[in-house]
Amino acid sequence: MKYINVAEANCKNCYKCLKVCPVKSIKYSDNHVEVLENECILCGRCIRNCPQHAKSLVNDISGLKQAVRESRRRKVAALAPSYIASFGTENRFRIAGALQSLGFDAVEETSVGAHAVTKEYARILESDEMDNMITTCCPSVVFLVQKYFPKLTPQLAQVLSPMEAHGEFLRRKYGDDALIVFFAPCISKIEEARVSEKRYIDGVITFKQLSRWFVKEDIELEKCAEGYFGNDPSSSAIYPIFEGIVKDVRANLPEDSHVFNKYNFISVQGAKDVIELLEEISEGRIHNCFIEASTCYGSCINGPEKPDTEYHPISTGIDMMRYLRADKDIRETDLSSLDLSRRILPDPVKEEIPDEETIRSILAQIGKTQPSHELNCGSCGYRTCRDKAIAVYQNKAELYMCLPYMSQISETLANVTLSVSPDYIIAVDRDLRVKECNLAAQHLLKMTKNEVVGRRIDEFLDPLDFALAVGEERNVPLHKVSYNERGITVNQTVIYIPEQGLAIAFLHDVTRQEQETESINKLKLETMEMAQNVIDKQMTVAQEIASLLGETTAETKVTLTKLKDLIVYDGNNGNG
CATH class of the missing domain: 3.30.450.20 (PAS domain)
Structure with missing residues (x-):
């Protein structure tokens, strides 16, 4: 399903999305990019880092909004605990009131689902069932393992995410016909809800979309009346903070548990570090670790769909921890009867890898005939020149995306042009x-x-x-x-x-042309003067000839007349 749209008019060939995409699930062709849905892990980094805002989330929530307004079903809003980092600690109860004014019958915190997941993680750890256990709260991490590290799928905790666990709880509480909408700063949660076998969640709306919904309905949180939550707060609300899951799981293990001696607790944030860790696990260098993994730096409080507010997610997240620590009256909701089991299967991306000869042939076309020519500068968005060559073979990249090569060509052409011009x-x-x-x-x-x-x-x-x-x-x-x-x-x-x-x-x-033109013009002028002189002389001669001819003609006329008279009249002048 398509979740990320690319506005071609705004795409400026900067390759920024390729640079930040951890799995290179982007195809570049005809001067624009396309997100490859079957390869994407929905981390949202391409949306957040696009300098031209050419990428946007595709998530039509019009049907959910209409159902909230018109449906007679019970409407339940499930809030990911990171909402405090997106909307502010001071607005904790106001956002509940705002959701109720939109038409929701109940608002609940998903931190209770997180607590149920924590208990299940702790149980699995104490059972010694797994070597390494990778948390499954972040759907992007799950997609990453399924698609690009399929052999590590068994090392994912086969446990529902907090969203799904909370959804199961809400189904039992409000009935199977309830409309349950989950709110989070995450894109991958939309896909997780869609592909879930148990389908506890009817739809997902991101915090950014919720913020826009508030604006459209003229709802200002600062002026909104406080509402109420349908459940007590949970200490597991620290889940969306970096190291929050590890802290919560450790706190829910017995102090004398053998788990502390057997397992190392690791927290990893950011897709790049997560991938490096998965590579280490794949190579067999890591064992007996409980691994909290999130593709977002800062974890969920810094999700790609957090609203554009003045709240800084990290500092607000710290405030959230202080708030929770100060609350001594937390009573955890008992969710022990929930079925938290989950089946996660490999879903490897099928990519054809060219042989060495083909790779070298592709590299040679851009002047990289030797390994020393491979700069691996990353300007094209790929980690190495070989990675880019493989992408060219797979029709995901174009050959001349190599900026150093194109710069060299341009410089060479410019130098040649300047030199020979x-x-x-x-x-x-x-x-x-x-x-x-x-x-x-x-x-x-x-x-x-x-x-x-x-x-x-x-x-x-x-x-x-x-x-x-x-x-x-x-x-x-x-x-x-x-x-x-x-x-x-x-x-x-x-x-x-x-x-x-x-x-x-x-x-x-044009100096020579000008000189030649001047010479020709001079020659023309001289020729004209010579012609004029000839004409003048000819006219003089003609006039002189005419004058002479005129005198001679008169004399001849008189003589001939006399001769005629002599012949005709025999010298008598016609008198006789």
Whole structure:
């Protein structure tokens, strides 16, 4: 069942969820992540640690809320004892009143279920039935063992969790038709209730969801009337504090019990430390230990679904212990008649592991051809380069998630581009000091990079475009600039990079083109002048020819006329 949703629009490829996920139950593909439900242990670390808030809990409680409002069944709220760390010691009875105002007929503390579990743990220890005994109060620990350390499943205490034990008690107290809702700061409790064989709990609502429910109903705890609990408090309310289970179990063993001589009592918090301990057990180095294990640092009081309040869970948890120690009138509820047995079976994750040749082939594709090339920096989210290569083979990761490799590639491409580019490339900061320049620019300035970097651009070039770019934080579009002192003409554009406050100028040398253009224009002008001279001379000659032709024509006309008259009129001028 899907419990964690990923908003693709918010996922920024930071790999933070992969880094914090203790079992790497996250698939990275097409620039976003997906939580693999069958591999997830529901510790909630990916939700709590996502810097972009791209992950959220999927837990539809609308049906439970409607049932609380409308159902005629008895509605019972079961509160995990860590509620004090989430809502404050001073609001202990107010939260009971708030739940009753929401429509619950009864509010009970699950610490009584924890006490029943403590008694069962103590009984098993005294019976010498187990070598190591790992507590089963944290469902994420149970899922971790079932999925990733299946051979250690027999070392889990086959005992109901406090939630389930309390649920059994409430069923007997309020009837099989009662609606029992459990409240906790935990995601994995939702799945525990769903897959439970005994199904004592009808649904789970997290403390964060409860806090939002209060807001929607305009309920302010500080102003809420105090309510009441349907059961007496229990000393086992220290369960959600780190070492709380160990302290409670030790306190419920006879002082002269042989258990103290046989067993070591160990408390482990945080998935990383729990995994390391399980590895030690798997290798046969740990025996005769009672192990309190929680995947949350600080244990349950620091669960992933605690509300966003001003209460600090650790200090509030200490206050809770002080409060319990000060209460001398605790009367433990007798739950000895409950059946606390539980069957926990292995449920191993099936993953195909590539052979050594395949792993080396995958690593070679990102330049890791030798073991010495494997940095194991963890930037991709995986512990080692080999782990990442295996994830690539399993289609859970992409090959180029290796940040050092991609950084090296980018740096190489940048260096090659800067080196071979014929354009002059110069970057300056907000103070107009040169931060970078390529090889072509160094040749232009006739200086080495070390001689240029750190000096103001106005020592070398006209700073106007650079000053406009950084001063107005804008790009300066392409235009022609002549640097006469350098003897060059360039097509120049300046790009402003706001994230770094840099102005990067690209100067494309067009000096030769300009010279060629000028030479062509000069040749054209000279040709035009020559053509004009020829035309002028031709016009003069034509005019002179025309003038001569005109005089000759007149004389010829007179002569021919006379000759005509002589022939026609025989010299008598037509008078005869």
